[in-house]
Structure formats: C-alpha cells, structure tokens
Amino acid sequence: MVTTMAARVESLSSSGIQSIPKEYVRPQEELTSIGNVFEEEKKEEGPQVPTIDLQEMYSDDEVVGEKCRAALVKAAKEWGVMHLVNHGIADDLIQRVKKAGQAFFDLPVEEKERYANDQASGKIQGYGSKLANNASGQLEWEDYFFHLIFPEEKRDLSVWPKTPIDYTEVTSEYARQLRGLATKIMSVLSIGLGLEEGRLEKEVGGLEELLLQMKINYYPRCPQPELALGVEAHTDISALTFILHNMVPGLQLFYQGKWVTAKCVPNSIIMHIGDTIEILSNGKYKSILHRGLVNKEKVRISWAVFFEPPKEKIILKPLPEVVTEAEPAQFPPRTFAQHIEHKLFRKSQEALLSK
Numbered sequence: 001m002v003t004t005m006a007a008r009v010e011s012l013s014s015s016g017i018q019s020i021p022k023e024y025v026r027p028q029e030e031l032t033s034i035g036n037v038f039e040e041e042k043k044e045e046g047p048q049v050p051t052i053d054l055q056e057m058y059s060d061d062e063v064v065g066e067k068c069r070a071a072l073v074k075a076a077k078e079w080g081v082m083h084l085v086n087h088g089i090a091d092d093l094i095q096r097v098k099k100a101g102q103a104f105f106d107l108p109v110e111e112k113e114r115y116a117n118d119q120a121s122g123k124i125q126g127y128g129s130k131l132a133n134n135a136s137g138q139l140e141w142e143d144y145f146f147h148l149i150f151p152e153e154k155r156d157l158s159v160w161p162k163t164p165i166d167y168t169e170v171t172s173e174y175a176r177q178l179r180g181l182a183t184k185i186m187s188v189l190s191i192g193l194g195l196e197e198g199r200l201e202k203e204v205g206g207l208e209e210l211l212l213q214m215k216i217n218y219y220p221r222c223p224q225p226e227l228a229l230g231v232e233a234h235t236d237i238s239a240l241t242f243i244l245h246n247m248v249p250g251l252q253l254f255y256q257g258k259w260v261t262a263k264c265v266p267n268s269i270i271m272h273i274g275d276t277i278e279i280l281s282n283g284k285y286k287s288i289l290h291r292g293l294v295n296k297e298k299v300r301i302s303w304a305v306f307f308e309p310p311k312e313k314i315i316l317k318p319l320p321e322v323v324t325e326a327e328p329a330q331f332p333p334r335t336f337a338q339h340i341e342h343k344l345f346r347k348s349q350e351a352l353l354s355k
Contacts, residue, residue: 008109008129009143013220023139025227033259034226037293040261041249049253049262049270050075055086057184072185073192080273080286081253083265089177091267094244096170101216101303102246103164104145115161117146125159141228141294143218149305150175150212175212175305178242182210182307185240185271193281193322203280203319204239204309211308219250219292219300230292230300237340238274238306245270248300254289261293275339276309279331282318311337 012021026034052072059065075082104112117126125147130140148155149171161167186204187197204210219230230250245251251262251270262270278287294300309316317333334342 009141010105010218010220011109013222018223020141020222020224020228021139023137024141025224026138026229026232030229030233031227034229034293037225037249037261037295038297040252040293041263043261046258047255047260049081049083049260050079051083051085051265051268053085054088054184057188069188069191072188076189076192076273076285078286079253079255080278080288081262081290082271083262083268084271085265085268087181087269089174089181089269093170093174093177094267094269096166097174097303098244098246098301100161100164100167100170101145102301104161104167105143105216105218105301107163111163115145115159125156138232140231141219141222142230142292143220145216145218147214148211149214150179151208154211171214175214178305179207179212181269182240182242189277189281189285193284193319195319195321199319200239200277200280203314204276204307205314209310209313210239211310213306213308215304215306217292217300217302217304219294219302221296221299222294223296225294225296228294230294233289233291235278235287235289236272236274236306237276237336237343238272238308239276240307241272241274241304242307243270243272243302243304245302246300248295248298250292250294250300250302252291252293254291259291274306275343276316276336279316279339280319280322282322282327283330284322309336311335311340 052075054068056064056068059068072082112127115127117123117128119128119131127143127145129143145161147159152172157168160171183201186200190197190200201210217231222228233254245264247264247266249261249264252259253262272290273285273287275287277285312335315333315335316339318329318331323329
C-alpha cells in the first residue's frame with residue numbers, strides 16, 4: 001500500500017508552506033482560546049498543575065508517608081493530572097527512551113513509512129497520522145508512532161523501530177519500570193477510596209490483562225500555530241496515562257472553566273487519571289479534559305503510555321463501595337470497548353449538531 005507523502009504533517013511542515021490547509025484550522029469557537037504556548041507557560045498567576053514528590057511515598061516515618069499519599073489522592077480528586085517527581089525511574093533510562101524515540105523521528109519520512117500503520121485494515125500499530133474520520137473532517141498537527149509495549153508476551157516486535165539499535169531494549173525496560181510505578185500509584189488511589197490496596201489494579205485487569213500502549217506524538221513546527229491544535233480536546237479512555245516530553249510546552253488542561261498550560265518540570269513524568277478510573281471511583285477521581293498546542297519555533301515530542309483494561313473481559317462501572325444513596329452511580333455499566341464506542345458516537349453526534 002502506498003501512502004502519499006503529503007499525508008504526513010512533518011512533510012507539510014518541511015515543505016515551507018506559509019499557511020496551513022483548511023482541514024487543520026480549528027472551528028471559530030475554539031480559536032479564541034488558542035494563545036502563544038511559550039507566553040502561556042510563563043504565566044505564574046492562576047491555578048497550576050500540582051507537582052507530587054513520590055520520594056516519601058513509602059517512608060519509614062508513617063506521618064511523612066501518609067502526607068505524601070494524601071497529596072497524591074488530593075491531586076487525583078481535584079485535578080486528575082499531576083507532575084510526578086522522584087518517581088523512582090532513573091533519569092538515565094528516561095533520557096535513553098527519549099533519545100531513541102527522537103532518533104526514530106529523525107529518520108527521513110520515506111524511511112519511517114516502512115513502519116506505516118493501516119487503520120482501514122485494523123493494523124493500528126506503527127507510524128501514522130490522524131485520518132479525517134470524524135464528522136467535521138478535522139485534522140490534528142501531529143504524526144505519531146503507536147505500539148503495545150507490555151505485557152511482553154503480547155508485544156509484536158515486528159512493528160517496532162529497528163533504528164536506533166537500542167530502541168527495543170530501552171523501551172522494554174521503561175515499560176517494566178513504569179508498570180511497577182503504576183502498581184504503587186493504584187494502591188494509593190485504592191486506599192484513598194477506602195478500598196484494600198490491590199483493588200483498583202485487580203479491577204482493571206492486573207498484571208496479565210492491563211495493556212500498556214505507547215504513543216510517541218511528534219508535533220512539527222507549525223506556520224500558523226494560533227489556528228491549529230496538535231491534539232484536540234479530549235479525556236483519556238485509559239486507567240492511567242504517563243507522559244514524558246522533550247521539555248517543549250504544549251499540554252493544556254481545562255480546569256475550572258479555563259485552559260491552564262502545564263509547566264515543563266525537569267525529570268518529571270506527567271500522570272493523568274483516565275476515564276476507566278474515573279468510572280470505577282464514581283467520579284471521585286477526575287479524568288480531565290486536555291489538549292495540545294503547537295508552535296512555530298520548536299518541534300515538540302511526547303511519549304504517552306496508556307494503561308488500558310482489556311476490551312471485553314471487564315465490565316466497567318462504579319465500584320459498589322463508592323456508590324451510596326446520596327451518591328448514586330454516575331456511569332452505566334459498559335465494557336471498555338463499549339466505552340470507546342460511546343465516546344466516538346457522542347463525538348460524531350456533537351460534530352453533526354455543530355455543522
């Protein structure tokens with residue numbers, strides 16, 4: 001299958017165009033809120049995404065440990081997103097993961113095309129760009145590489161980049177370590193709901209069934225960044241999402257009715273609560289609406305790992321312990337696959353209504 005080179009945003013960006021094709025221009029009601037990301041990031045006033053220091057999470061001093069865990073639970077309830085620092089994953093490993101992803105995207109487009117996905121035939125892993133599959137025909141200013149990275153026996157290494165040579169080694173090690181970190185986070189979140197510590201992890205599939213999907217997002221320079229978005233406003237369908245980035249700002253969170261730009265915090269991992277945990281917690285933990293801005297000066301790259309429950313095996317619904325007469329279930333029972341369908345359907349309905 002031959003894909004046209006123009007389908008890649010990187011090719012558009014490097015072609016020297018001064019104005020972006022109309023498919024990339026956001027609707028008028030969105031444009032009013034898109035500003036210069038570098039100026040937005042410098043703003044000190046107003047709410048800021050919380051930073052949670054995990055160093056003390058398992059401190060021998062019970063009071064210190066409890067304080068750390070309480071801060072994480074509070075951030076999950078109020079924001080549903082946070083910068084994690086002292087998370088226990090070596091900075092050297094994180095730098096190697098970033099270097100490997102950057103090296104892949106540094107390859108010529110025609111070289112990357114050898115890894116192209118084919119969404120029409122259901123081959124979703126690999127190199128791709130968003131296709132205009134929604135009712136409004138809108139496109140996003142990004143290319144990406146998507147693949148399942150854990151559990152190891154479920155990986156398809158044939159679709160993984162062969163260049164650089166250490167890509168598989170460093171990405172696999174990062175996946176193992178991130179999986180361990182997620183267990184710790186989920187146990188704190190479980191206790192925060194008054195449940196036994198292993199409960200949330202069990203409810204999303206445990207070690208065998210919880211899938212880690214990595215999406216490396218590549219946002220090329222954009223000649224008209226005030227008209228485009230790298231990724232449109234959405235909430236994550238995952239249980240948790242962990243994000244690394246190349247220290248170029250872009251992530252915005254919709255908090256208390258306003259778009260807040262996340263700061264670039266050195267040596268941090270950004271963590272989102274996804275819809276799955278929002279549903280299980282009956283809305284106590286928030287899955288926050290977020291989007292990605294682009295800019296003229298710098299390429300932005302982010303590495304998002306989505307922790308997803310199996311599509312059919314588990315019925316997602318608020319856990320009985322968090323449902324009361326005063327707080328009835330806010331979400332109907334659905335499989336993960338049905339939740340995805342529901343979101344896509346709702347989105348296409350909204351797009352049709354806004355035409």
